[in-house]
Amino acid sequence: MAENHTDHEHIGIPGYLAVFAILIVGTWITYVVAFWDLDSIFPGANTLLALAIAFTKMTVVMLYFMHVRWSKELIWLSAVASFFWLLIMFAFTMQDYFTRVSGVFSA
Amino acid sequence: MSTHADAHDHHHHEPGLQHQFENMGQQEESVSIGMWMFLVQEIMFFGGLFTAYMVYRWRYPMAFAEGSNHLDAFWGGLNTVVLIVSSLTMALTVYYAQKGMRNMQVLMIVLTMLFGTVFLGVKVVEYTDKYNSGLIPVAGWNKKSTGAEVAEKAQAFAFPWEIKTEAADAGHGEKKPYINPRGDFQWNYGHKLVEQAEKGGYLTADEKIHYYSDGRFDPFKFQEKVRMFYFIYFVMTGLHALHMIVGLGIMAWLLWKAWLGTFSALYYSPVEMSGLYWHFVDIVWIFLFPLLYLLGRHFIH
Amino acid sequence: MQTDSWIPLFPESASSFSWQVDALYFYLIAISVAFMIPIVAAIFWFIVRYREREKFATPEEIHGSIVLETVWSIIPFIISMTIFLGGAVVYYTQYRPPDDAMQVYVVGKQWMWKIQHETGQREINQLHVPVNTKVKLTMTTEDVLHDFSIPAFRTKADVVPGRYTYLWFEATKPGTYHLFCAEYCGLNHSGMIGSVVVLEQDDFERWLQGNASNQTPVEQGRDLFENKLGCASCHAAGSGQRGAALENIYGKEVKFVGGGSAIVDDEYLRNSILNPSSQVVEGYQPIMPTFKGQVTEEQLIALVAYIKSLSGVDASAAAPSAPAAPAPAPANNMGSNSNQGGR
Amino acid sequence: MQNADAFNPSLMREPKDSYLTNGYSIKSWLLTKDHKRIALMYLISISVFFFMGGLYAAAIRLELLTPGSDLLQSATYNKAFTQHGILMIFFFLIPSIPATLGNFLLPLMIGAKDLALPRINLLSLYLYWIGGILTLYALMQGGVDTGWTFYTPYSTTFSNSYVMAVGLGIFINGFSSILTGLNFIVTIHTMRAPGMTWFRLPLFVWAHYATSLVMILGTPVVAITILLLAIERVVRVGIFDPAIGGDPILFQHLFWFYSHPAVYIMILPGMGVISEVISNFSRKKIFGYEFIAFSSIAIAVFGFLVWGHHMFVSGQSIYAGLVFSFLTMVVAVPSAIKVFNWTATMYKGSISYDTPMLYAIGFLGLFLVGGLTGLFLGSVGLTVHLTDTYFVVAHFHYVMVGGQVIAYLAGIHYWWPKMTGKMYSEFWGKVSAMLVFVGFNLTFFPQFILGYQGMPRRYASYPAEFQVLNVFSTAGASVLGVGLVMPVVYLTHSIFAGKPAGDNPWMLPGLEWRCQSPPTTFNFEEQPVVTWEAYEFGEENGLDIEEARRSAGRPVTV
Ligand code: HEA
């Protein structure tokens, strides 16, 4: 922001291209891996891997394309907090579904 | 400290400084925090959909895998790449705006818009294919076909899953003749996964309840779960596409501003903010692609 | 329902665990009073004692006190944990049906409660149960959410379309108690009320005799088939039928116009009634109207049982265990216009 | 930090030149970016919605006078309470304090010329209007009958009322709320005057910061939920429909994910007002400033973890019920901390009995009852009996009407001289405060008893044995209604005939009292520099108390 007026460069064109390369490779890996049966290693492995790659991609986009790396703590905080809140929503909704069968209300 | 400008008088010493601020730094910081708060809001907005996706994918993994297998991973992948490229050009737009390089800025904005449009174009192709194949979950919104083309095959009254099509395996979106006089949702690609899953004992108890009637696999019930997948698919990608369209609008405005040479090393925050928005939309797709198009592929291959 | 309690305005308490709920209630009232009295007293004391004596006075500053803050955070926290634990214990009793309970099936429907006993008796908006006996309700609904609520027993539970929920109680006093629908369900929500009648064991036995189910599902099905729904106008036995012959079709294979065939089973029969045109039997016109939305799940069960009986399949064996409730399959077909045939 | 403003001729106006006189045309109001004008327009709009909601309440109470459904048929009654709930919650209570007092005072309190994003502020007002008009249109067409909670599948497949239009209205209104919250957060971060550190902020500002967090993190979820509901209704397929394997309870999860935190949108600003009023009218620094400030944030954050306590009997798992019950107890603690600190603040103060203070004391008592009965409802075993009865109705009216509405009235009276430059009639103010307090208790206390007796809510007719208490309740509502109409009359009257209030009628140190009443368009002639802590009443902070006593240009209290 204001203080950063001088350091416009951030990572420069080579940097941006590198991030781009990571994204493309990430996409390619996701695509290929989706056809392997990793679930035989442990159930959900496919999902886990796909999401892990997606998270990595998101992180580099946020850090470099969205310049979070050079931003104030507040921006960091809001980025992290929003995912934390998503997590709350997912976790507390799913805790109901995961435990329903064993409960008395079971379907 | 800069001179304060009166509201009635728009000649600022610094370009674009609004009356309520003391200086440019304060304004830029405000705008940037505001934008991030907006993005937080957007994340929660899509979050509701992801929650729904999660619940039902957990409940009906096989139906979701089936549904996802009939999205076209090629087009989806292509679109991912297209969007990533547009993100790159967007990032470069900001870069050139900061450098005050008008021409490169304009070029990058045009490229970004171009890729954005390509993305939407591909979506149109995909949606059309769903329309033609009877995969839009809303009754009456699919292509209506009396099935004259296949009448001779005497399948006019067959159950949909009995219509043999090769498309289930080929899966590259060529049109397959089918009968759908009222344009209903028509899942006619069989239920291979369930057959396999039945053998392998994969099905969860919950799935059994929801796919089975009287202990036997019930294609009707299965079809409805697949339909649910397509509902979620259309809402998620539809909202995403809506965001793309809004994004294109913003980019058009930006293009005009950049053309006029508004942005410089001193004043580029509109470019930066539009960039944040564009990247956000990209990030949503980064998740949509594997979740909708890819998960469950390995069951078949 | 009112009340032999010595506390004024206190509702009848008539189930094995209702005293627990009441105890918890009084515990909470005690806590509330214990907090209200000092706080309100302090407020009154302060506003009187420290009332403004001089306009715009500037009293001495007091900044705060960590000790006090800690004390008044920890004490409420501990107390609130006791409230939670109390609630948890009672909840556990309320929502854990015992295994040895008498079974009753409940189906909610806009705007009535349909109840069927294990022994076949049916009731509407009334539930007769014996005193001092554990009763377990297995409940669902044909349309929207409802809630089976018996205030005197201090328990209730929502009924949810497409799945079963459960409720149990053990009534401790004979009498008649309110039964309410406590989840908003549309127009006549406040009319969806009834009563729970708790009888002495003997009276209950007598009641069972008196109300012995005089119609088995098959009989009920015949009644529907011949009179109420008019199926017989097309399907009556004999020649010249417009509708397909239904005698002895159960378990057989039928062929469809345009190819394809199916084995006739419960699900097929059910589907033929709900979606006749999805599978038109060879040799007939697709003229049978759909009965979707016109027959209830119960009636479907009865119809299927009757049609099976035409093939000599004994449906009555299954009758008692066929609950009034529909199969776990979603009971509500109105909600979806999903086209099941999709031809 | 002297600022060029002081030398800006356009700001060196006659004292009577205020934001109210800066342009009289309709356009100067509709296109204004001035937070104070926007706040006033909000004030008028929410009052309209409040009285419409109140009329529905009157209809409800009249119908419940007798056991049968004689005045209103079920169909009408169902619409009455639904529309009462929707208007009151979405169009009155949620914007009540933030959009009026918050909008007006935040910039004044932190020493800014305006909110950081004035155009966004105006946009939020317009969204509020569009949403409101759409809703009113739907009500005119025939209304909705789903209850304000819109539970599926009734709302998606069974109700044939105007769910779509109202849903859309609420959806749009949601974005108004989001934008307000966004604006506040930005403003509090970037627009504070020099010297106004975080811990010198008035607690009103802290409360609004916490509220804004909830608005931003929660509201979008209800927006998407209502969107899904609307889509499902239109295209007749969706994810909540049990007929195709959807789960109606998922709707409840998503709905309450927002709507529980939303009840804190509905109380935190009120708590902010009460912190101000109690401290200022006891002329004593607030007790435990940091604890009140952080408890607001704690309420906002932990408020997101307890939504399942609205679903104890809905068919969610037993385990989830226990978890949510546990967390509900945890969120009650920060509220307790606040109550204790408020009480302690009055100790050794110099307490005046002006109308705002009377309202604030009323708030303490009523919120206490409302909050404590919240604990009844949070205790899962007890809720199984109490849920969906009048006990719940009484609980939430105690916290919403007894809490927020009364805090709102306290705030309106407290800042009325600042907003209009006029003093209202203290006499009538006190009468109204008394009437509201008495009427309120008479209306809603009997409902606790009714609830424990088992009278279900949303009932147009009820068994005859519940009648006596219902008659009390209706009688109380009439008193309450009169009490609530009175402020409208004497406040309006004061605009035209009230005594001029002066810039600082209560002799308080806050920044908002250090600018002109009513303030000029840019609030401060020169940018203020803050050198004092919040709530310091001494003369050394530039308050000329002696002079004020001498002139005593205001009615002297008891
Ligand atoms: C302003 C709005 C508001 C506020 C602030 C609250 C505050 C609280 N509410 Fe309320 N609530 C509603 C509005 C509100 N509620 C509404 C609208 C509904 C019904 C919705 C519908 O179904 O239509 C509802 C319903 C509702 C339910 C569901 C009832 C049901 O339908 O079955 C529950 C259950 O737990 C609950 C609990 C609580 C609790 C624990 C608090 C706590 O935050 C209260 C904390 C305060 C205190 C505890 C008082 C001060 C403390 C002390 C003096 C010290 C003593 C304290 C301890 C020992 C811990 N509320």
Ligand code: HEA
């Ligand atoms: C901000 C929120 C808010 C406010 C302020 C109020 C205010 C009031 N409410 Fe309401 N209420 C809700 C939110 C609110 N309510 C909600 C969310 C529900 C649940 C809806 C649902 O179930 O979906 C509900 C439900 C509800 C019910 C339960 C209906 C049912 O379940 O069947 C009742 C019954 O007594 C009631 C009564 C009242 C009364 C008497 C007032 C009074 O405080 C109102 C006083 C105001 C006036 C009376 C208007 C001003 C006066 C005049 C215009 C003069 C003319 C009138 C007279 C002289 C009488 N409300």
Ligand code: CUA
């Ligand atoms: Cu059924 Cu309310």
Ligand SMILES: [Cu+2]
């Ligand atoms: Cu709540």
